[in-house]
Amino acid sequence: MRLVTGLFVLLTLMASTVLAQETGKVYVKTGWWGVAVSGYNSVAYFTERKPVVGKKEFATKYQGVAYRFASAEHRDLFNKEPQKYAPQYGGFCGWAVAQEYTAGIDPNAWDIVEARLILNYSLDIREKFRAGRKGFIEKADKNWPKIRDDNGKKSAK
DSSP: OHHHHHHHHHHHHHHHSOOEEEETTEEEEOTTTTBGGGGBOHHHHHHTSSOOBOEEEEEEEETTEEEEESSHHHHHHHHHOHHHHSOGGGGSOHHHHHTTSBOOOEEEEEEEETTEEEEESSHHHHHHHHHTHHHHHHHHHHHHHHHHHTTTOSBOO
16 A cells, blocks of 8 residues: 555656756746646637647647647747747746746646736636736746746746
């Protein structure tokens, strides 16, 4: 029984670990499966105003990181303007970046602010972020270059 419990804990920790892919000055949250935005379609947040799961057959790479989309049309939109559709702060939690660390995201905890996709760790954290949005964005914008350059060495566990 202890072996089963130990394996469960180990697998849970592995699945919840925030992994990232690094290419030069790029630091993007990819999760254990190696896909940005937890496999969700970043273009759909803008066009459909909701999270939509991407499909492998509509994948592309941007700065060495895989992104998935629900359709060829969305993939093509992303390829034309990736900087417009890629999430801010490497796809890490915006609130956490404002606090000077990185954390994973819940694809349902998102906002479009000034044409920028900002993801958060949970719906509760998104509400905290919304309550002080302007200040949190200013802090996150200031903190992100150092976090990115340090490859997220200070991340939430």
